Amino acid sequence: MSKKITIAIDGLSSTGKSTIAKMLAKKYNYIYVDTGAMYRAVTLYAMQNELIVNGVVESDALVNKLEEIVLSFVFNDRLGFAEMYLNEINVEKEIRTLAVSKLVSKIATISAVRKKLVAEQQSMGKRGGIVMDGRDIGSVVFPDAELKLFMTASADKRAFRRYKELIDRGDNVDYKEILENVVERDRIDSTRKDSPLIIDKDAIEIDNSDMGIKEQFERICTLVDRRLN
Numbered sequence: 001m002s003k004k005i006t007i008a009i010d011g012l013s014s015t016g017k018s019t020i021a022k023m024l025a026k027k028y029n030y031i032y033v034d035t036g037a038m039y040r041a042v043t044l045y046a047m048q049n050e051l052i053v054n055g056v057v058e059s060d061a062l063v064n065k066l067e068e069i070v071l072s073f074v075f076n077d078r079l080g081f082a083e084m085y086l087n088e089i090n091v092e093k094e095i096r097t098l099a100v101s102k103l104v105s106k107i108a109t110i111s112a113v114r115k116k117l118v119a120e121q122q123s124m125g126k127r128g129g130i131v132m133d134g135r136d137i138g139s140v141v142f143p144d145a146e147l148k149l150f151m152t153a154s155a156d157k158r159a160f161r162r163y164k165e166l167i168d169r170g171d172n173v174d175y176k177e178i179l180e181n182v183v184e185r186d187r188i189d190s191t192r193k194d195s196p197l198i199i200d201k202d203a204i205e206i207d208n209s210d211m212g213i214k215e216q217f218e219r220i221c222t223l224v225d226r227r228l229n
Contacts, residue, residue, distance in 0.1 A: 004030070004129030005227050006144075008137035010197065011151030013101075013185045014158035015208060016216070017133040020151070022081050023217050024224065025131045033124055035134030035141070036104075037084040038071050038117050040095035043107045045069050045086060052103060063112040071120065098166065098173055101181055105188035108135070114194055136195040138203050146227045148203040149220065157209045158182050 007024060009017050018034050025032035042062075045051075049065065051058045073082035074090070083092040094100070107113060114136075121141045125132060132141065138148035159179035166173045189197040199205060204223060208216050 003228050004127070005146035005224075006125055006128050006142050007131045007224065008142050008145035008148045008203075009131065009133035009151060010135055010137050010139070010149070010200070010203065011133075012153065012158065012197070013182055013189075014162040015151035015153050016161070016213065017151050019213060020216055020220060021131045021133040023213075024220065026080065027221065028131075028224065029129075031124065031130045032081060033073065033121060033130060033132040034082075034084070035117065035121055035132060035137065037073075037092075037095060038120070039108045039113070039134075040100050040104050041071050041084050041086045041091055042069060042113055042117070043100050043104045044091055044095050046107060047100070047103070055103070055106075057103070057106050057110070059110050062107075062110065066112060066116055069116075071117075096166075096169075098171070098178065098181065101162075101185070105185045105192075109188065109192040109194065111194045118195075135189055135197045138200040139198055140195045143200075147223060148200055149223075150199045150203040150205045152205060152207050153209040155179060155182050155186070 007030070009021050011017050018036070021032055021034070024030065046057060046062050051062045051065070070087050072085045074085050075082045083090055084095055085091065118141055121132060124130065125142060134141070138145055156179065159175065159182045162182065163173060163175045163178050166178070206216065206219070
């Protein structure tokens, strides 16, 4: 298969964007980029360097430190996907905590952070053959992507999926707290001034509230095949 396209997957938090994106990348032998992991890594850096005080981000101080933040994806053969590295340290587990989830949307509102990460994302995907998921992939990062998807689901279904994921990992979490986090992230991401979360005019919306992974994947593969052919 010689033709390579760009697949942009946007959507609400905890809609399974990364799971579907990884499956697509494996099937079509594409590069997979989890942009959410990049914003989470910057959030972790801010937390580790005391740039967030009582839930308030020291934006100017963080912007002044951006050149010190080096992000990279390193493929893990055992897991079958690339993991997030922050300044050459694997932080894949640390960035998935609820503590990071509570702050990542605030970090993502900072224009200088978005400018840095969008430039890196565009560089990764300039040759096509890439599956990228996030909040502004189809609208900002790759507005000319051949296939744009927008994943959505009810807040309670998304919160339960996130709750189960963290419980299965061994984290001690509260469902109500996760539901509140999901709703708050939706609000912040959708109302920020810089690159808000929107359904791009060219995007195909997929509500997976009552849809299993297999059904989603098959439906999306049909869409990909149409673009390729």
